Amino acid sequence: MKFILFQAGLICLVLNVAWAQGTVSGTITDSRNVPLSDVSIFIEALHKRTVSDKIGRFVLRNIPSGTYDLSVSSVGFKSQQQPVTVNNGQTTPVQVKLEQGELVLADVVITDQFSREVNTISQVDIKLRPVNTSQDILRMIPGLFIAQHAGGGKAEQIFLRGFDIDHGTDINLEVDGLPVNMVSHAHGQGYSDLHFLIPEIVGTVDFNKGPYYADKGNFTTAGYASFQTKNALEQNMIKVEGGRFGTFRNVNAINVLNTQNGDWRSNAYVASEYFRTDGFFESDQHFNRLNLVGKCNAYRGDKEALTIGLSTFNSRWDASGQIPTRAVDDGSITRFGSIDPTEGGETSRSNAWIRYINTSLNGGIFENQLYFSKYDFNLVSNFTFFLNDPVNGDQITQSESRNIYGYKGSYVIESNPGNKNLRSEVGAGFRYDDVNNIHLYHTRSRKQFINDVARGDLDETNLYAFVNETLFINDRLSLNAAVRLDHFTFNYVDALTPDYARQSVSKAMVSPKLNISYHASQRVNLFVKSGIGFHSNDTRVVVAQRGEEILPKAYGLDAGANFKLGDKLLLSTALWMLDLDQEFVYVGDEGVVEPSGKTRRKGIDLSLRYQALPWLYIDSDVNITDPKAKGAPEGEDHIPLAPTLTSIGGLSVKLRNGLNASLRYRYLGDRPANEDNSVVAQGYFLLDAVVKYTRKSYELSFSAENLLNEAWNEAQFDTESRLQNEVDPVSEIHFTPGTPFFFKVGMSFFF
Structure with missing residues (x-):
């Protein structure tokens, strides 16, 4: 009793x-x-x-x-x-x-790793760094470098954390919740074309590195980046820009709705971008791109939110392609010449999506999104010239037509068991890619068909669900544990076989995560992250391997800290390691399957943001990586084109009289181009600048790239090729030259 x-x-x-x-x-x-x-x-x-x-x-x-x-x-x-x-x-x-x-670093609050929707560093950078192109948006991710090697219209080659990610194999990219990565793409797994994103309407850029996030699935090995367009425009805008090499750009962003009807308030805007340039190559690239976007939002207090988005994008271009070093050295062509000037391509993408958020009586948040994308792609390339066909040349064309259907939903609730805050999230969704006539064929002069290499129809379905639990043990210590389940179904019908036969394989993947955050003070946060991620392989690889080793895992570990030193200095640092299992990669350019072994990457990331004066900002990112192939003999274990040292940063001036200026650098160190480092891909150091004068109703701008007019190589590959006058093939660096000194001027009107 x-x-x-x-x-x-x-x-x-x-x-x-x-x-x-x-x-x-x-x-x-x-x-x-x-x-x-x-x-x-x-x-x-x-x-x-x-x-x-x-x-x-x-x-x-x-x-x-x-x-x-x-x-x-x-x-x-x-x-x-x-x-x-x-x-x-x-x-x-x-x-x-x-x-x-104004941007004041004193206002930045260091929080634990699990509270925010958007990375703190990216919140600073989107206000600080000048953004003129979709490429600039990608560079918001500390340590990420890009290379363009097909006339400006092809998706950029991406480098991050010791990865040559190609066009997106090991980074998960999203825009407004829509997947950017293309699974089982005609040109390569994870192909990610961000050119449908208009940079002026980007509101937030969220990123994180490593495979530690349960709501991010396929391709989240090196990390992810999520771009959100603005929910409302601050003001209407018309921008006109012009520059060297026949460059012209027009951007329009107009509010078309802002109403209040009872408890509901609504807003909507439309935006457009037209861009064209002849490029700096001797053969004009005749590049044209058109973007159209519409977005409508409706809110009912803090209870409901509805967003509808529509967009369409189209681009076409000619390209000079990659060129062999020997042809430049012997004077056959200049750095801006070409071996096959008939390369090029065209692509288009249209998107429609709807997102609905509502709250339950207990304060939980339901979020549901449906999306659809219509995508077409055609790319003409020539990497080896006359190696395989000394008469017609080795030009190839890759094409596909794709429909993407998807749904993603989640429910988040916060509770208070035992006076400890608990944030619970469950989510589920699917993505279905229906790809018709995915085609690789041998061509000549872009129009003449020679023969088929590979052709067929495929569809790929990804069903997923995840549980994400974050326990805030006290005001300083929090623990996040999560698990994600992905199930894939791969189907392929080869159109080049005489009889119809559907090849089908299914596979599941479980990806656990465990992360710890310690909020030492309002100025210091310490964290340890661990988890398993993966990237899927191409459907054509999956059926060829009969489902064996088709979802290679990535095992990651990060330990780091975020600091705020005084009111003016932000520091973020992490020591990390990432192991990848053996994988099989479909080489779209050759139509073959190539195996690669296990790899290990480890490194350190350091980011600095400093407000030296009320009007002067300094930022710098330094990333050091040691990428190695596991099991290979020492000295022959280099990973080709994997960056080992990168840095980006600059000075920014923001004056109250409306004058803003930025001087920025990009540094990419030399790196191995083959396994034994006997061939080296040359690094570069570049300076860019932007000056803007902004008033209430207008803005004048001047921007310049490669201020020092450095002769630098953007994309580089150790490739075996043969020129028309050669008897034997030669293996050496083939490259796309980087932009020479370039400038453009612009004027914007606000109303």
Whole structure:
């Protein structure tokens, strides 16, 4: 009986303590009443902090009775501080509206790794760094380098964390929740063309490195990047730019709706981009690109949000292709010449998507998104010239027509068991790729058909589900544990065989994650991340291998910290390691399957953001990597084209009179071009600059690339080829020259 009375008394004491505490709850919007996510809200006196969710809501629980200063800050907005009074057992409502402001690093709050939707560094960079092209958007990811090697219209070759990612095999890319990576693509697995993204309407760039995130699946080995377009335009804009090499660009972004109807408020805008250039090659590339985008949003308080997006994109170009070093050295061609000037291509993509977010009575958030993409691709290349066919040459054409259907859904709920905050997320979805007439064939002069190499139809389905649990053990320590299940079905019908036969393979993958974050103070956060990820292989590889070793795993480990030193300096650093299992890769250019062995990459990343003066900012990223093939003899274990040392950074000036300027550098060190490092891909150091003068109704801009006019090689490959006048083939560096000194001027009008 005494024991029962003791238990009852203990329960009453716990309930009394809980009742003696209160809650602060509210919403954050901007001046246009658009909800703001990832806004920092904290009570410094209690070391209590949180961030706003996807629809601008926040909750601070277990607040002792009293009056406190509530601080609210977000990068690029004016910070606010207001008193709040908390009463026992009650919820104090707060409504905060933030106004646009200057970039002040003092407003940046270091939080734990699991609270934010968007990486803190990227929030700073999107406000700090000049963005003129979709390539600049990719460079927002610290340590990521790109190379273009087919006339500007082809997807960029990507380098990150010791990976030559090719066109997207080991990085997961999304725009507004739509997948960018193309599975089982005609040109290569994971092919990611971001040229349908208009940089002026990008609102946030979220990125993280490694395979540690349960909501990110296929291709998330080196990391992921998620781009979100703006939910509303600050103002209408018309921009016109022109520059060297026949370059012209026009961007328009116009608000077409801003209404209030009862509890619902709505806004919508349309945007367009037209770009053309002849390029700096001796053979004009005649590049043309057109983008059209429309986006509509509707909100009902902090209860519901509906977004509908439509876009279409088309581009076509001629290309000079990669050229052999020997042809330049002997004077046969110049650096900007070509062996086969009939290369080129065309591609198009149209997207439609709808996202609906609503809240449950217990405060949970349901998010559902449906999407559809129509994609067409045609690429003409010649890598080996006359190696295989000394009469007609080795030109190839790759093409496909694809429909992508997809759904993704999630439910997030926060609870308070035992006065410990628990954030639970479950999600599920599917992606279905229906690819018709995926074709590789031998051509001459771009139009003449010689023979088929590979042709067929394929479809690939990815079903997935994940559970993501984050326990905030106390105000400093949090633990994240998650698991993801992916199931793939691969189907291929070879059109070059006499009889119809559908080849089909299914495979599943389980990917666990475990991450720890320790929030030492408002200025220091320590973390350890671990997890398993993967990238799928091409359907044609899968059926050829009969399902064996078709989903190679990636095993990752990161240990690092984020620091805020004083009010002006942000530092982020990580030591990391990533192992990849054996994989089989379909080489789309040759139509063959090539195996590769296990690999290990380890390195260190360092990012610095410093506000030296109210108007002067310094930023720098340094990334050192040691990439090696496991099991290969020492000295023959280099991974071709894997970067080992990269750095990017610059100085930015933002004056109150409207004058803004930026001087930026890019450095990529020499790296092995083959396994024994007997052939080296040359590095480069480049300087770029941007100057803008902005007033309320207009902006004048000047931008320049390669200020020092360096002769640099952008894309480089150790390739065996034969020229028409050669008897024997030669293996050496083939390259695409980088941009010489280039400038453009522009004028924008705001209204």
